[in-house]
Amino acid sequence: MVRVDAVAVDGRPLKRARRRDEADGISAGEIAPSGPFRHCVRYFIARRARVAPPALPRLRTWRMASRVGDTAVDLDVVEEDVARSRRIYCDHCRIVGWSTNPVCSTRYHFIIRNESSPSSSYEHHPCRHCGTRRRFSELRCSTCNYEPTSIDLEDWASLQLEDPTHLLHGVVHANGYGHLLRVNGREGGSKNLTGCDLMEYWDRLCKLLNVRKISLMDVSKKHGMEFRLLQAVTAGQPWYGNWGYQFGAGSFGHTTEAYRKAVDALSSTPLPDDRSLSTQLQKTIALYAFLSPQRLKTLRDLFCFITQQIKDCYGEKNLGADATEKPQDPESLPMCTWRQEDINRAENAIIKILQAVKESNRLQT
Known part of the structure; x- marks a missing residue:
């Protein structure tokens, strides 16, 4: 699935993002829309972010306080040096058909971590020798006295980029082509953020940084069922279509026309x-x-x-629900009038x- 800016989906205009407070760190109009992504992201980092540990030659991390919906979060921006990376060629570009693009020297990861997940913590990392979690400021492990090397830290940082518990993870190459790798709402481990909240945030971030195209692989499920099929039948488009994503490349050479015919045939089944x-x-x-x-x-x-x-x-369950009120005994409640x-x-x-x-x-x- 591919998102192309300024393109309507099935003749409908793209969904507009709701206006947010400037405290979210990505307010509209903060960056001039004329610059390319590689200039916008550097300006964005210099103005809003601060350097975060660990400082590695291959991966440099910045962190900025932000808001997604009504929840305060930390957005990590990781600059990856492709020449020193373990994977110079991008598998996601190859799958979506962008392998003809020149290899960029830099790619940027945008990550919102799941703070409730121990593996996603950016303040501690496990000791390679004994597994004890310790702070980056500690030079040696307090349990086994092992002193980690720069290779150990780079291995840990590489694993962080592949952590499946991240609430949001997107990567954008310096040429403006990118991939949305992960969105985990409430069903994916988030306590407060929904999938719509994360997608609204990602959509505004891409517009602000002048991202050219974004691809994703729709593997979303609801109670074990392929959610993209359910959404396509009920709404005529996948859930990601609310933010301008449309069918890009299918397995086994399926075309956009074949996909549309399949959706129409399934929806009109008597x-x-x-x-x-x-x-x-x-x-x-x-x-x-x-x-x-x-x-x-x-x-x-x-x-x-x-x-x-x-x-x-x-909606009826959430209507009028007050988290501060204690549950009452059903027998003590007055009978409602029908x-x-x-x-x-x-x-x-x-x-x-x-x-x-x-x-x-x-x-x-």
């Missing part, structure tokens, strides 16, 4: 007839069809109805469920 309830899946589909106020004709109608029910359920409309809807839902169960039992006998 639902089975209510009279054919031979499997548990068909019974489940029939149950949702009974509960829907509108007739569900296609697979897209079914998925849209289910996802809307999930959103409404979570409107006649609520009673009618509940009765209709119960009747439809009973009808579905009765029809299922009749077919089984």
Whole structure:
């Protein structure tokens, strides 16, 4: 999947980022939009970031305080010297079809660490000899008295770039072509940040630094299911399409036209007839069809109805919830007053469920 600036997705304009406070460190208009990425990122580092340990000849790290949504985070900017790197050629560029671009001498990593993960800590690193975690300021390990070498620190720093617990990790070459490697929201280990918060932040950062193109490999899942398929059926585009990403290169030579035809065919698949309830899946589909106020004709109608029910359920749970209040005993709560409309809807839902169960039992006998 590739994001191309100033390109609409399926005829729709790109999603605009919400206005943020300048305290996030990447406020709009901070850098002139005329400069290339290699100039913008140096200006960005010189103005906002501070040097962070460890100081290595191959990897130089800067850190800046920032905000993602309402959460304060630290953004690490790691400058990697490609000539001294273990991997001179970029595998991500080769996969997406950018291998014809000249090899850049520098690439920049933008990382938001997961502070709750021990492996992602930037204040401590494990001793190579005994594994005890110690601070960078300590010259020797307090347990085994081992003094780490520069090679040990470079090995640790290289492992940090491959840490799967990072909340956000993107890499951009000096020519402005880059790759979004990792986004971990609440389901990926984040306590406060959602995937949308991280994508909004990454989108504004790319625009500010005049990044030319960004690629990603959509491997997102929801409860073990390929989320890109569910999003494509319900919304007509993947979840990343909300930020301008579109189909770039598929496996086994699949083209954009073939991908679009597959999505349309899957979305327009008709639902089975209510009279054919031979499997548990068909019974489940029939149950949702009974509960829907509108007739569900296609697979897209079914998925849209289910996802809307999930959103409404979570919305009702979060509405009016106060984290400071203690839970009360249900027996001590006053009885709520139901409107006649609520009673009618509940009765209709119960009747439809009973009808579905009765029809299922009749077919089984």
